[in-house]
Amino acid sequence: MSGQEASFDLLVIGGGINGCGIARDAAARGLRVGLVEQADLCHGTSRWSSRLIHGGLRYLEHQEFRLVRESLRERETLLWTAPHLVHPLPLLVPLYQGARRGRWLIRAGLTVYDLLSLRKSLPPHRLLSSADALRLAPGLKPEGLAGAGYYFDAQAVFPERLVVENAVAAARSGAEILTRHRVERILVRERRVQGVECLDLRGQRRVRLAAAAVVNAAGPWVDRVLAGLDRDPPDMLGGSKGTHIVLPRFPGAPLFACYAEARSDGRPYFIIPWQGLLLVGTTDIRYRGDPDDASADPAEIDYLLAETRALFPAARLGREDILFHYTGVRPLPAGDGEDMGEVSRRHWLRHHGREARGLYSVIGGKLTTYRSLAEEVVDRVCSRLRGARRPCMTRRLPLPGANRDLLDVAAELAAYPDLPATARPRLLGLYGARAIELARLIETEPRLGHCIDERSGLLAAELLFATDTEFAGSLADLLLRRCMVGLGPDLGRSALPGSLQVAGEFLGWDQERQERERADYLAEIGRLRSGLPDVPAVQWRQSISANSSRPRPGR
Numbered sequence: 255m256s257g258q259e260a261s262f263d264l265l266v267i268g269g270g271i272n273g274c275g276i277a278r279d280a281a282a283r284g285l286r287v288g289l290v291e292q293a294d295l296c297h298g299t300s301r302w303s304s305r306l307i308h309g310g311l312r313y314l315e316h317q318e319f320r321l322v323r324e325s326l327r328e329r330e331t332l333l334w335t336a337p338h339l340v341h342p343l344p345l346l347v348p349l350y351q352g353a354r355r356g357r358w359l360i361r362a363g364l365t366v367y368d369l370l371s372l373r374k375s376l377p378p379h380r381l382l383s384s385a386d387a388l389r390l391a392p393g394l395k396p397e398g399l400a401g402a403g404y405y406f407d408a409q410a411v412f413p414e415r416l417v418v419e420n421a422v423a424a425a426r427s428g429a430e431i432l433t434r435h436r437v438e439r440i441l442v443r444e445r446r447v448q449g450v451e452c453l454d455l456r457g458q459r460r461v462r463l464a465a466a467a468v469v470n471a472a473g474p475w476v477d478r479v480l481a482g483l484d485r486d487p488p489d490m491l492g493g494s495k496g497t498h499i500v501l502p503r504f505p506g507a508p509l510f511a512c513y514a515e516a517r518s519d520g521r522p523y524f525i526i527p528w529q530g531l532l533l534v535g536t537t538d539i540r541y542r543g544d545p546d547d548a549s550a551d552p553a554e555i556d557y558l559l560a561e562t563r564a565l566f567p568a569a570r571l572g573r574e575d576i577l578f579h580y581t582g583v584r585p586l587p588a589g590d591g592e593d594m595g596e597v598s599r600r601h602w603l604r605h606h607g608r609e610a611r612g613l614y615s616v617i618g619g620k621l622t623t624y625r626s627l628a629e630e631v632v633d634r635v636c637s638r639l640r641g642a643r644r645p646c647m648t649r650r651l652p653l654p655g656a657n658r659d660l661l662d663v664a665a666e667l668a669a670y671p672d673l674p675a676t677a678r679p680r681l682l683g684l685y686g687a688r689a690i691e692l693a694r695l696i697e698t699e700p701r702l703g704h705c706i707d708e709r710s711g712l713l714a715a716e717l718l719f720a721t722d723t724e725f726a727g728s729l730a731d732l733l734l735r736r737c738m739v740g741l742g743p744d745l746g747r748s749a750l751p752g753s754l755q756v757a758g759e760f761l762g763w764d765q766e767r768q769e770r771e772r773a774d775y776l777a778e779i780g781r782l783r784s785g786l787p788d789v790p791a792v793q794w795r796q797s798i799s800a801n802s803s804r805p806r807p808g809r
């Protein structure tokens with residue numbers, strides 16, 4: 255059965271960072287935009303990244319100067335247009351005697367990085383003595399430490415929020431955002447794209463959406479989306495999977511991020527302070543399977559753990575210390591080599607002129623460069639469509655949470671008596687200027703100002719806000735991709751009872767729905783702990799809070 259048609263200038267497939275960035279840019283220029291996402295916003299690769307907004311020091315080894323320059327420019331743009339979500343991040347590069355990349359090479363790399371960052375706001379690099387390096391990362395293995403490079407990049411603690419704010423901005427400019435709609439067929443007539451047919455996964459209805467142009471921004475699913483075309487284009491992707499592990503801060507953990515060379519194979523990897531925890535990654539392994547099935551191999555977890563242990567031997571880390579892990583698939587261009595580290599991280603835009611004029615696919619790309627990618631895509635689409643359009647504005651246009659000075663917002667929040675003072679920093683960090691919208695919501699119903707999870711500080715109002723204004727439809731959407739309490743040390747378990755109670759009272763979820771949502775949520779977070787030793791909840795909670803003082807007998 256087919257539902258009614260809607261008609262757009264541009265239809266975007268995929269609600270990851272690239273799809274939402276494209277929708278935001280196109281809608282701001284006056285196009286009628288639809289965005290179709292098969293699951294939830296930021297359900298794919300964008301949330302499984304290292305969460306860095308970086309130039310990519312490593313890409314200099316492959317002489318990708320253009321990519322580094324573009325990334326550094328975009329890093330600066332995001333620091334100004336999304337200051338509540340993207341923050342400067344200091345990094346240490348420990349220098350060890352006998353490493354593959356010696357002191358002179360690191361110094362040369364950091365100097366070129368500074369040159370490519372000229373006129374940016376972050377300070378230039380410095381070289382530190384080993385004593386200074388140990389002050390900043392007390393647990394670093396001291397043997398052979400010859401000093402450290404010290405430089406700045408940036409971090410998006412929650413790319414999930416970056417994606418959501420792009421979608422919110424797109425919707426404010428008139429875009430229609432359809433989540434839980436899977437594109438099953440691209441409609442083509444006389445070698446010209448006509449739109450898409452998708453399945454509404456909630457209502458199990460087929461829906462046809464007409465569009466003059468279609469952009470396939472389905473990340474690692476790009477080839478699958480194209481599979482039904484009459485003249486099937488060759489596979490364009492050669493995915494690689496990358497895993498991260500999340501650890502509690504251990505005694506001697508670095509105050510700043512460490513960018514280190516793996517002892518076993520010389521690959522660079524990160525240990526990054528992240529919301530009071532440590533994010534360690536990543537691996538880079540060719541992956542040909544369904545992106546939905548990508549998961550961490552035991553060998554990847556062992557590799558990341560062994561490398562962290564080698565750099566911080568006194569921490570004596572074991573598998574039981576891992577809080578959770580996650581794996582994502584990079585939508586890299588197809589290639590034959592097995593060394594995925596050699597494959598460029600830049601993006602390509604392919605126009606399927608032979609099969610379906612007006613259909614484009616996005617291949618590759620980084621979280622960091624999503625805005626410039628979107629600008630390029632929308633420029634190309636606009637040049638195909640008739641009619642005058644506004645120029646791209648996103649280089650200077652703040653995201654919705656950054657449309658006011660955050661100090662002014664903080665001062666204004668203090669005037670709302672029903673908003674607990676302790677909640678303000680959290681709300682500002684997650685929602686920026688939009689925290690005022692939450693405060694107003696609480697003003698209309700003071701019970702929404704209640705904290706429903708002591709561990710994270712989650713307020714009842716956040717669940718309504720995400721449902722009403724941010725396209726959230728399930729408990730996992732709410733906790734894992736909007737309010738961000740699901741990526742805490744206990745994976746949001748402590749927030750479950752309060753969240754379900756609020757959903758029952760304010761969102762109209764009956765008992766059956768609550769039970770189903772709870773089971774789905776537990777299944778989703780279960781994947782993040784698969785293969786890890788089972789820890790009883792009570793002991794787990796204790797180990798998180800007391801990790802630094804925990805005795806470690808016989809390890």
Ligand SMILES: Cc1cc2nc3c(=O)[nH]c(=O)nc-3n(C[C@H](O)[C@H](O)[C@H](O)COP(=O)(O)OP(=O)(O)OC[C@H]3O[C@@H](n4cnc5c(N)ncnc54)[C@H](O)[C@@H]3O)c2cc1C
Nearest residue numbers: 268270271272292298299300304306437473496620621622
């Ligand atoms: C391990 C790892 C670490 C990384 N670290 C960094 C980093 O630190 N910094 C950086 O800049 N970049 C990093 N990247 C790269 C970056 O994360 C990705 O390039 C980027 O997130 C890709 O975004 P996307 O929107 O193209 O894809 P995705 O985020 O995967 O979005 C695609 C969306 O399309 C949807 N979709 C698929 N099929 C359909 C369909 N049929 N119908 C409707 N919707 C569909 C999916 O559900 C998904 O939500 C990393 C990547 C990985 C894997």
